[in-house]
Amino acid sequence: MKLQDTLSNSEQELDVSKKVRIYLCGVTVYDESHIGHARTIIVFDVLRKYVERKGTEVEFIQNFTDVDDKIINRAQSENTTTEEISSKYIKNYFKDFDGLNVKRATNYPKATEHIDDIIKFIEKLIGKQIAYTSKNGVYFSISKFPEYGKLSKKKIDELQSGARIEVDEAKIDPLDFAVWKFSDAEPAWDSPWGKGRPGWHIECSAMSIKYLGENFEIHGGGRDLIFPHHENEIAQSESYADSTFAKIWMHVGMVTINGEKMSKSLGNIKSIKHVLENWGANIIRLFCLSGHYSKPIDYSEELLNENLTKWRQVETCYYELIHADSENHEDVKPIIEKTSTEFNNALESDFNTHLALSAFFQLVKEANRLAAEEKLGKEDARIIKTELQRMIDILGLSIPEMTENEKKEIDNLIESREKFRKEKQFEDADKIRDKLNEMNIELIDHKERTVWMKKENIKAEN
RNA sequence: GGUACUCUGGCAGAACGGUUAUGCGUGGGCCUGCAAAGCCUAUACAAGGGGGUUCGACUCCCUCGGGUACCUCCA
Structure with a gap:
């Protein structure tokens, strides 16, 4: 099958004759997941199910970012620990996505459980003189990776001139990014360079290579991750391994609402919990799949x-x-x-x-x-x-199975309704029909017989 | 400001250098005791504006305009 690859900007053949390895950038667990997350994950869920259905094994890795400034801030404001925040929202994540009928990944690695791998990864980068230590942390030196910008098609000098970030004087180049941030405040881990915590991008490089090897088939996520997250991942991983990283980069378009990106800062979030309660998994999945994955889709x-x-x-x-x-x-x-x-x-x-x-x-x-x-x-x-x-x-749709008893009950009611109808006692017949409707059973009267169907209860319909 | 993507009928949304996309909606009909559901049928002078290439463009090129995203955390 063919997939559009962001890096080469062309369609690439996905080889399904052997195991397909997919790394999907998951969520930072500091708040509820919303329908935008759902879209990306549902797209990959269907991709995975389709490939598996072809008889090809899929190894599907999706990370949880559980160390991050937002989590730390949240923990502070709620007067609790980062562990509690992240475990709360991981639990929440599974509730949402199990509810959306998303198949569980092969593994959900967490950054905090891979600190050793991350440190080893950084050590190798330092050994190759690609990363350096400064007063605030360890930085990846983009000048050591001449192809920097190849994924997002950005030119380094343009980025620099347009940069609105405060420049950290300790960095050699303003675009250098942290792989390790020095900090004594929890959460912090000891490292050869000083106590601190990993930078955002490094976990995905370390964990994807650990679980899937240095070059795997598909790396994906939302479009908004192309820069800087995936750009930086490529820089780190390819520097580390001296080989091509993912074969195909697949990016899913944003969910917008009234044409604007759904995001926390705009306050236009629709949480999965909320949408699930009102519409159910099947309709959300159909909605998320109703446009091409690479394009934005407007929630309404x-x-x-x-x-x-x-x-x-x-x-x-x-x-x-x-x-x-x-x-x-x-x-x-x-x-x-x-x-x-x-x-x-x-x-x-x-x-x-x-x-x-x-x-x-x-x-x-x-x-x-x-x-x-x-x-x-x-x-x-x-x-x-x-x-x-x-x-x-x-x-990934599902129609709930009914028990034999339920079916028998329905059949009995239909039978007595038939009797009433034959005797033209329509009031009694309609009473039975109403009763069935209350059970979400709808009757379809064909010429010779009546067929029943169980309708999923959709709250938003009422 | 830079970069990328995008602009198709009331709405959603594909493909394709020349054939009706399709679905939703809407009108009519069939079925039914009545409904509902379903089906059938009809319906859309559709391609952001302007140029060009071509025998022929929604599809390729140029240009102008609108939108969105990214350039800072983000699925």
Whole structure:
């Protein structure tokens, strides 16, 4: 499959004939995760599920940044320790992302648990005279990495002239960045150069190389990480290893709200918790996948509602397939083949989830058409459902299973409603229908029979 | 100011140098005891403005304009 690589600015072939190693820059755990984080992580979740579905093993590493100024500040303002802040928000993270049906990564390394690796990493950089010690910390010297700027396509002299950061006089070059910051205040660790804590970028270099090796397949994150985070990671890692770092750099566009980036400073955050409560995982996932991953996507109730409509069609389809029992039938193989091919081709071609969703909805629509026309035989339904389920799995959607008892109860109620209808006692029949509706069961009356479906309860719909 | 990306019908959003994208919405219809759901059908003079290349451009080039992001922490 082909993916757009930020570094070469071209599509690169992802080799799926052997294990695919992915490193995704995760979150800094100092606050609740929001829908912007969700988008990036959901995109990678689907990518991972798709590759795995092809039969290729995926090693998926996603870090937690648990040492950082923001965490320290937060701990101070809440009068607690950084450990408590980070563990609280890690717990929170898993609650959110398990709720979003995101498969757990192979490993979630934390910076604080890799201080030794980070120190060894820095030692090697110092040994190669690529990093140097100054009065405030240890710095990476960008002049030792002539390709600095290659990822973000920035020219070093332009960066310097435009820099609005206060220049630290102890640095050789204003663009040099800290790999180790001296500090006696907790959290701090001893190092050969003095007590302190790691700089932001170094953890990802040290941990990605530790877990995935010096050159792995995909390194990703949000677009806003291209500079300086990923630029600096490349500088460190390639200097360290004297070889090419990640083969493909994949960056996910921002979630905007009214056209503006969702960010804490603008105060326009939609937390995952909030959106999950109101819309549920399926609709959020459809929303996040509704545009090309590299482009921004604008958050709005209107768009979520559109995805709700689509999700209802999927639910209907699912239950129609389960209950299918028509005498007549139509050859469904061409439909399955067409939509399945389109779905795969879309993902193969720079992971175009929007087109993949189109194919998915087309299959849904065809199945619903057959059901409406009473042309859906048991066997047809079975093979459509197999393919539909495959797509659902890759997209990470889920339709909750129902217990046999629940089904029996529903069947019984439908049966008594049928009796009332035959006897034209519509008031009693409608009472039963209302009762079922309260259980989120919707009835679909076909000519000869009634099919039921369980609707996911979406709070925002009411 | 610099750099990158972006500008498609009411909304969302693709592909492609020449063929209807598609979905949502909207109108009509089918089904139904009535609904709902679903289906069918119709609907959009669409390409930010202006130039150019071309037999032909939404698609390539130039230019002007709008937007967003990054240049500081950020998914």
